[in-house]
Structure formats: C-alpha cells, structure tokens
Amino acid sequence: MPTPPSHPFTFTRKQSASNKTPRQINRNLVFNLIRTRQPISRADLARVSGLQRSTISLIVEDLIRERWVLEGSTGRLPRGRRPTFLELNHQRAVIALDIHPAQTTVAVTDLGGRIVAQNVVVLPADPNKAIVPIIAAIKKLMANHSDRSFDGIGISLPGRADPEMQKLVFAPNVHWPVLSIKSKIQRATGLRVEMDNVANACALSEVWFGDSDGVNDLVVVNVSEGIGTGIFSNGRLLRGANGMAGEFGHVEMEHDGRLCGCGGRGCWETVASNTAGLRYYQEMSGHGAPNFATLVKMAQADDRNAIASLEKMSLYLGRGLRMIASALAPSEIVIVGDITSAWHMFGPKVEAELKRNAISRPPRLRPSFEGNTARLRSAVALVMNQGVDLNQRN
Numbered sequence: 001m002p003t004p005p006s007h008p009f010t011f012t013r014k015q016s017a018s019n020k021t022p023r024q025i026n027r028n029l030v031f032n033l034i035r036t037r038q039p040i041s042r043a044d045l046a047r048v049s050g051l052q053r054s055t056i057s058l059i060v061e062d063l064i065r066e067r068w069v070l071e072g073s074t075g076r077l078p079r080g081r082r083p084t085f086l087e088l089n090h091q092r093a094v095i096a097l098d099i100h101p102a103q104t105t106v107a108v109t110d111l112g113g114r115i116v117a118q119n120v121v122v123l124p125a126d127p128n129k130a131i132v133p134i135i136a137a138i139k140k141l142m143a144n145h146s147d148r149s150f151d152g153i154g155i156s157l158p159g160r161a162d163p164e165m166q167k168l169v170f171a172p173n174v175h176w177p178v179l180s181i182k183s184k185i186q187r188a189t190g191l192r193v194e195m196d197n198v199a200n201a202c203a204l205s206e207v208w209f210g211d212s213d214g215v216n217d218l219v220v221v222n223v224s225e226g227i228g229t230g231i232f233s234n235g236r237l238l239r240g241a242n243g244m245a246g247e248f249g250h251v252e253m254e255h256d257g258r259l260c261g262c263g264g265r266g267c268w269e270t271v272a273s274n275t276a277g278l279r280y281y282q283e284m285s286g287h288g289a290p291n292f293a294t295l296v297k298m299a300q301a302d303d304r305n306a307i308a309s310l311e312k313m314s315l316y317l318g319r320g321l322r323m324i325a326s327a328l329a330p331s332e333i334v335i336v337g338d339i340t341s342a343w344h345m346f347g348p349k350v351e352a353e354l355k356r357n358a359i360s361r362p363p364r365l366r367p368s369f370e371g372n373t374a375r376l377r378s379a380v381a382l383v384m385n386q387g388v389d390l391n392q393r394n
C-alpha cells in the first residue's frame with residue numbers, strides 16, 4: 001500500500017480545491033517531498049508519494065526545467081544501477097524580513113527556508129526614516145550573495161494588511177509607515193514582494209513546511225511586543241472582513257485594565273505579551289531588564305524575579321489560549337516567540353492554565369520547532385506559496 005501523501009499535498013488540495021488541477025497538486029507534493037527528503041531518487045519519490053513512476057518523471061522534468069530542482073549526486077546500488085538524486089536548486093534564494101517596532105531582521109534563505117545569512121537592522125527614532133536602513137540592508141545582503149538568484153522578498157508584519165485593499169489596517173505597536181515599504185522595496189530591488197501578518201504567515205509556514213502534518217485546524221499564537229494569532233481552519237487561512245480575523249490580542253482580559261496600543265483597556269496583550277513580562281519584572285525587582293530575550297536568559301540562570309515575572313505572563317498566556325480553544329476548537333495551538341526558548345520552564349504553566357475548566361478536549365499545545373527563526377521562515381513561506389504556484393506556466 002502506498003504511503004499516504006504528506007501534508008503540503010493536503011494543504012494545497014484544501015486551499016485551492018476550486019482552481020487547481022490534479023497535476024498542480026501532484027507538483028506541489030513532489031516539490032515538498034524533495035525539499036524535506038533531499039537528496040532523494042525518483043524511485044523513492046514514487047514510493048513515498050504513491051504516484052506512478054511515469055508521473056514522477058514528468059513532474060521532475062518540469063521542476064528541473066524551471067530550475068526549482070537540480071540533479072545532484074549519483075547513488076550506488078547493488079548490481080551496478082546508479083540512480084541520480086534530486087535536490088532543491090540551492091542557487092535560488094529568498095529574502096525574508098521579520099519586522100518589529102524597533103528593529104527588523106533581514107535574512108537570505110534557500111528555497112527550503114534554511115537561513116543562509118542574516119542581519120538585524122536597528123530602526124532610527126524618526127519613523128519616516130525607518131525604510132532607508134532596511135533597503136540598505138537588503139541590498140547589501142543581495143550583493144554579498146550575488147552568486148544566487150533571488151525569487152522574491154517575504155515580509156512578516158506585526159499588523160493586519162487588508163488583502164483586498166493592499167493596505168495596513170491595524171498595527172497598534174508600529175509607529176512608522178510600514179505599508180509603504182512594499183512598493184519602495186519592490187522599486188529598489190526589482191523583486192516581487194509578498195507581505196502578510198506575521199501570525200498568518202507563521203500558520204502558513206507550519207503547513208507549507210509540513211511541521212503540522214495532517215492538521216487542518218491549527219492556531220499560531222505569535223507572542224512578541226504584542227500578541228497576534230493566525231487561524232488555519234478547515235484547511236485554509238481564516239481572514240474575516242478586512243483581514244481582521246484573529247485579533248484575540250485585543251479582547252479585554254482585565255476590566256478597566258492597562259491602556260493598550262489599540263486604545264482599549266486590559267486587552268490580552270497588555271497582560272500576556274513580552275511587553276507585559278518585562279513590566280512584571282520591573283515591578284518585582286525595582287529595575288528593568290534590557291530586553292525580553294535577556295529576561296528569558298536570566299530566568300534560565302535562576303533569577304528569582306525573572307522566573308516569577310515570566311510565570312505570571314505564562315498564566316495570562318494560558319488564560320487567553322483557553323478563550324481561543326473555546327472559540328475555535330483547533331486540534332493544535334503553536335506558540336511562536338522568544339518565550340519558546342525556555343518552553344521547558346514555562347510551557348507547563350501555560351498548558352495547565354489552558355486545560356483548566358476546559359469544556360472540550362484541549363488542543364495539543366507546542367512551541368514552534370523553528371524557535372526564534374519561525375518568523376523569518378514564515379516570510380519565506382509567503383514567497384514560496386505564491387512562487388511554486390505562479391511558476392506553473394502550462
């Protein structure tokens with residue numbers, strides 16, 4: 001019996017059932033199998049995918065002709081047969097941007113989402129000048145890797161972009177004209193730019209890169225300066241009117257609580273984000289921590305106040321997840337953010353709170369496998385998700 005198709009196949013089928021041909025579906029399946037299992041022979045592709053050997057040969061020819069895939073090393077089998085192994089074309093690359101209010105990470109990655117090089121750009125205080133160092137960093141990385149050809153630029157945003165209007169409708173923590181960067185970067189580099197909310201992009205990435213195998217209902221919770229969620233429901237991203245679905249971070253958790261960037265009070269992100277964790281530490285110790293990543297390291301080094309402040313944050317994080325579990329009943333919740341680097345310490349606290357008084361079976365809770373690079377890889381998923389489809393020219 002053939003091995004069941006891997007997840008990207010399922011994703012493609014469900015995402016675009018209306019406009020994809022079986023040939024395109026198989027093509028995505030084969031591409032992702034090569035990506036995850038490279039180097040791999042045609043015979044193994046047929047065995048793993050359950051597709052006919054002749055179908056595999058045709059698809060592989062296409063992928064090689066279009067330069068997605070290369071024929072690499074030659075294997076050696078008993079009795080002298082020598083299969084050729086296939087791998088992704090490592091000459092091709094993607095630029096990934098992870099945007100935060102005060103800094104932006106710019107990276108070069110290969111088609112499989114592996115990070116080849118990265119730079120952190122500290123943004124200037126004048127919001128109108130933020131775009132200048134970002135474009136400079138992109139151009140510098142492209143120049144340093146001029147032996148590669150770039151397929152596009154993916155941008156993960158801490159806000160919501162209206163997919164119809166192509167404008168940013170909600171980004172309470174970013175105070176510079178972030179939306180204008182798409183056209184500016186496009187003009188400066190000549191590359192295609194794909195942009196989406198970071199939590200949506202991470203949900204897409206979990207499915208595109210196959211980490212949530214066979215899952216059709218998952219929620220990604222991105223815990224950063226604020227909290228954003230990306231909802232993958234019934235096999236597709238849930239966007240809602242104006243692309244605003246998933247703003248659980250701005251549901252009131254504490255009546256008359258702290259003022260939030262959105263103008264409301266006591267929103268979930270005012271009590272469970274990295275910003276909240278840093279504030280708890282300030283309140284408990286009487287002095288601040290330099291940044292959230294450092295606070296997590298301090299907790300790992302047994303700093304009592306750091307541990308207590310992150311435990312408090314975890315409690316509120318779990319409380320909000322309970323709301324998500326009740327609202328959407330996902331089979332899995334994936335956490336993205338710096339807190340995942342100390343998940344062994346704080347994950348159990350979050351999970352205990354998620355499971356408290358659950359009305360149905362609680363979802364599986366796990367940190368993103370990529371840890372701190374999840375947001376960069378999500379930007380790659382944005383480009384790849386369009387790219388492989390758009391390059392189907394027949």
Ligand SMILES: [Zn+2]
Nearest residue numbers: 250260262267
């Ligand atoms: Zn709010």
